[in-house]
Amino acid sequence: MIEAEHLEYFKTIVGDENIYSDKAHLIAYSYDATCEHFEPDAVVFPRNEEDVSKILAYCNEHKIIIVPRGAGSGFTGGALPSSGGIVLGFEKHMNKILEIDMKNMVAIVQPGVINMDLQRAVEEAGLFYPPDPASQDYSTIGGNVSENAGGMRAAKYGITKDYVMAIRAVLPNGDLIKAGKRTIKDVAGYNISGILIASEGTLAVLTEITLKLIPKPKLTKTAMGIFPTVKDAMEAVYKTMASGITPVAMEFLDNLTIRAVEQTFHKGLPVDAGALLVTDVDGNLEDDLNFQLDQIEKVFEENGCSEFRRAKDEKEAAAIWFARRNASPALSIYGSKKLNEDVTVPRAVLPELLEKFYAIANKYSVKIPCFGHTGDGNVHTNVMVDGSNPEEVKIAYRAIEEVFQATVDLGGTLSGEHGIGLAKAPYMKMAFSDAEMELFKSIKKAFDPNNILNPAKMGLD
Numbered sequence: 001m002i003e004a005e006h007l008e009y010f011k012t013i014v015g016d017e018n019i020y021s022d023k024a025h026l027i028a029y030s031y032d033a034t035c036e037h038f039e040p041d042a043v044v045f046p047r048n049e050e051d052v053s054k055i056l057a058y059c060n061e062h063k064i065i066i067v068p069r070g071a072g073s074g075f076t077g078g079a080l081p082s083s084g085g086i087v088l089g090f091e092k093h094m095n096k097i098l099e100i101d102m103k104n105m106v107a108i109v110q111p112g113v114i115n116m117d118l119q120r121a122v123e124e125a126g127l128f129y130p131p132d133p134a135s136q137d138y139s140t141i142g143g144n145v146s147e148n149a150g151g152m153r154a155a156k157y158g159i160t161k162d163y164v165m166a167i168r169a170v171l172p173n174g175d176l177i178k179a180g181k182r183t184i185k186d187v188a189g190y191n192i193s194g195i196l197i198a199s200e201g202t203l204a205v206l207t208e209i210t211l212k213l214i215p216k217p218k219l220t221k222t223a224m225g226i227f228p229t230v231k232d233a234m235e236a237v238y239k240t241m242a243s244g245i246t247p248v249a250m251e252f253l254d255n256l257t258i259r260a261v262e263q264t265f266h267k268g269l270p271v272d273a274g275a276l277l278v279t280d281v282d283g284n285l286e287d288d289l290n291f292q293l294d295q296i297e298k299v300f301e302e303n304g305c306s307e308f309r310r311a312k313d314e315k316e317a318a319a320i321w322f323a324r325r326n327a328s329p330a331l332s333i334y335g336s337k338k339l340n341e342d343v344t345v346p347r348a349v350l351p352e353l354l355e356k357f358y359a360i361a362n363k364y365s366v367k368i369p370c371f372g373h374t375g376d377g378n379v380h381t382n383v384m385v386d387g388s389n390p391e392e393v394k395i396a397y398r399a400i401e402e403v404f405q406a407t408v409d410l411g412g413t414l415s416g417e418h419g420i421g422l423a424k425a426p427y428m429k430m431a432f433s434d435a436e437m438e439l440f441k442s443i444k445k446a447f448d449p450n451n452i453l454n455p456a457k458m459g460l461d
């Protein structure tokens with residue numbers, strides 16, 4: 001419980017109207033997409049960078065915990081105040097697109113800007129900001145940078161880190177730092193913005209982000225490949241990516257996922273298929289797009305694809321993408337509790353990885369439907385159980401541990417996009433040596449010696 005005198009001080013900085021401490025709001029800010037919940041002591045909305053600086057300096061002096069929060073759409077508990085303290089929200093005031101610099105092709109934004117609002121604004125100006133997490137309608141750029149979010153277009157265009165040019169941030173002691181520049185190249189000093197990206201609000205509070213923009217391709221085409229087995233589809237993924245064509249997206253649904261989508265939404269999907277691959281290509285010339293699709297179809301066919309459906313128009317493309325975009329909610333038919341992971345491996349070991357996951361499912365007699373961004377080696381692995389049955393939940397966690405071990409054994413990572421937060425903290429030691437963990441802890445200490453910023457996350461405590 002925070003002392004009243006501290007709340008009074010925050011009021012002198014941001015005003016009464018920018019602090020919530022009533023029960024209803026504390027409950028509202030106690031959740032993220034993990035469905036775990038921890039109530040904060042208060043929610044404070046800074047109006048600008050100066051407010052952030054004053055709040056942090058005060059909290060540092062009084063050892064008050066601060067948890068920065070974007071939209072709370074995180075899947076790993078990063079924005080949850082698991083140790084209490086103040087949640088710092090940016091959605092009320094620090095949510096502006098400050099500049100779209102057409103000459104240098106950059107956008108400068110505050111952390112609370114919603115991803116889709118930025119995409120729309122830059123597209124109106126004829127430019128393109130590619131990172132498009134499925135949560136793009138509500139997740140914020142501050143959250144995207146802090147988790148290094150990926151999206152459907154990552155196979156060709158990369159992820160958030162590939163677009164961050166500079167960051168302004170406030171350190172826990174209240175000092176402002178500027179990391180990076182509006183320049184294409186900058187090799188002076190350590191890459192501090194590189195350390196802040198994916199730091200999950202544990203090192204500094206991001207107050208302004210400069211993002212690279214690129215020209216918007218004029219045309220996009222969509223196709224879907226139907227495969228008899230997951231192994232065939234996974235072979236087709238890495239062979240396509242190595243064939244000289246770079247599709248925008250190369251998304252995967254396995255049979256359990258196809259069945260769940262079909263049972264829920266009745267879209268005419270091939271329920272007997274072992275796997276589907278959904279792909280997009282883009283560019284400025286119709287012939288070029290057709291050439292790219294011809295090449296992909298060729299590689300798919302060489303790897304067992306039984307049917308290659310090209311969307312004839314936007315309506316057909318939207319129908320294909322509907323299946324992929326709604327894969328996650330459809331899985332609820334298999335159980336009320338979903339342990340949803342986002343492991344990522346080098347693409348060439350995808351066939352082996354998926355084989356291991358289905359063996360784990362058999363071993364524990366649980367369903368593990370898989371789908372995801374296979375063009376970047378990223379698989380959403382969903383262990384589905386009855387959440388009201390403690391025995392099943394225990395088994396699910398055992399299965400997940402083996403999922404992580406299989407991933408790490410194949411040279412992969414615990415998280416391709418959702419981060420570590422609270423949910424994956426127990427597995428960090430599986431992926432990192434003692435020396436590596438000590439290095440992480442010393443970086444945390446250098447930024448935040450009093451451990452006031454989002455403590456107990458990422459396995460650092």
Ligand SMILES: Cc1cc2nc3c(=O)[nH]c(=O)nc-3n(C[C@H](O)[C@H](O)[C@H](O)COP(=O)(O)OP(=O)(O)OC[C@H]3O[C@@H](n4cnc5c(N)ncnc54)[C@H](O)[C@@H]3O)c2cc1C
Binds near residue numbers: 075
């Ligand atoms: C349906 C659904 C689909 C999703 N799809 C994807 C996907 O395709 N790709 C993907 O990568 N993720 C996806 N996610 C996960 C989530 O949306 C992303 O992790 C997103 O980047 C989180 O943004 P947010 O604004 O909600 O941040 P929050 O969840 O509020 O916070 C995330 C982390 O960022 C920190 N943070 C937020 N703002 C700041 C700041 N200004 N300074 C310092 N730290 C800060 C928080 O402390 C926390 O650790 C999905 C989530 C849902 C619910």
